[in-house]
Amino acid sequence: MKTRAAVAFAANQPLEIVELDLEGPKAGEVLVEIMATGVCHTDAYTLEGKDSEGIFPSVLGHEGAGIVREVGAGVTSVKVGDHVIPLYTPECRQCKSCLSQKTNLCTHIRATQGKGVMPDGTSRFSYKGQTIYHYMGCSTFSNFTVLPEIAVAKVDPAAPFDKICYIGCGVTTGIGAVIWTAKVEPGANVVVFGLGGIGLNVIQGARMAGADKIIGVDINPGKEAMARAFGMTHFVNPKVVGNDKVVETLVALTDGGADYSFDCTGNTDVMRQALECCHRGWGESIIIGVAEAGKEISTRPFQLVTGRVWKGSAFGGARGRTDVPKIVDWYMNKKINIDDLITHVLPLEKINDAFDLMHEGKSIRTVIRF
Ligand code: NAD
Ligand code: AHE
Ligand code: ZN
16 A cells, blocks of 8 residues: 655655555554654654664654554454554563563564564565665554554544654653652652653653652753643753752752652763762662763762662653553543643644754644644
């Protein structure tokens, strides 16, 4: 079949809207009509050639929602007509990682996913006979995409696609990092670096968890108002207090250091600040931001010797097929706010504007409606 898609033909080039050829689902796979997709900073990072796994030409996008239109042989957990959210972190419930109950990082298809192909080693997308690669196992910047059955979460059919697509990455990543990775407890002091599409969901999660102080740090003062609306109690702008004073400012604000901090910037210098603003003896810093290829983090080992903990979180620690439907229910029951974070809605033809809005700091999330 044919599908309209925004293709990344090369790094640092605008996406091109073209009609691709798409092969139907093979055994264990499903064809999904994508109804809406968010544009996450990770898409921009890959498009900029910063991802060590980045492959071109490819169809980016990993924050979608849509409808199952066809199922391959042997598919049992979803049927034609089901509403689903694609999962870049699948959940096979059979691999060592899934069975461990210690991680959400299912390993069943991770190797082929990282190479831009389906589990059988081939791509379903092509353009004029040339292979176009998949991205994060999702490729939601295409009106139709093929996914492994284990990489879709079946969700409430009443939920609006142009809102719940954001649960495919940003909402789950931010809220999940608070409740599943850090396990923030009521009364905790929390510091969030980077008040974008992820950081604001960390703030929302921290408020849900009953945190006391929720301190946001961002170099863009335009992010302050939205963050306060989502539960931020204090705002620190490194450009105002001085970048070399950020840690001491945060330690003073939290009476000795944060119980939990979150990096939602992807900047390795910020990651260090996030660790070092944590409380001696117990403060935990969670890295969510994705750093560009070749970057490394550093701190004095003494920071860890004296009890600070450095952790990471992918997809908020959420087990996709189990937890994503629940988060959709939270949205439907008004327990979480997604609507106000979607600042822009654009048609696929204008998808490059979504990247401009992100880089200019003007959007929180742009959603593309097909
Ligand atoms: P975004 O562009 O919406 O937000 C980033 C925010 O960080 C912006 O508000 C920006 O002003 C701020 N910022 C930039 N440099 C800063 C600095 N030096 N100090 C303080 N603030 C600074 O991006 P997003 O979509 O929220 O994504 C944030 C990060 O999270 C990205 O690195 C993205 O790749 C990553 N991410 C990780 C996961 C995961 O599972 N681990 C999931 C989604 C996104
Ligand atoms: N491919 C990169 C790393 C990119 C990365 O860390 N991705 C996050 C999700 S970001 C979503 O916006 C993730 O889930 N990582 C776990 C995984 O298995 O990819 C690299 O450095 O090679
Ligand atoms: Zn993302």
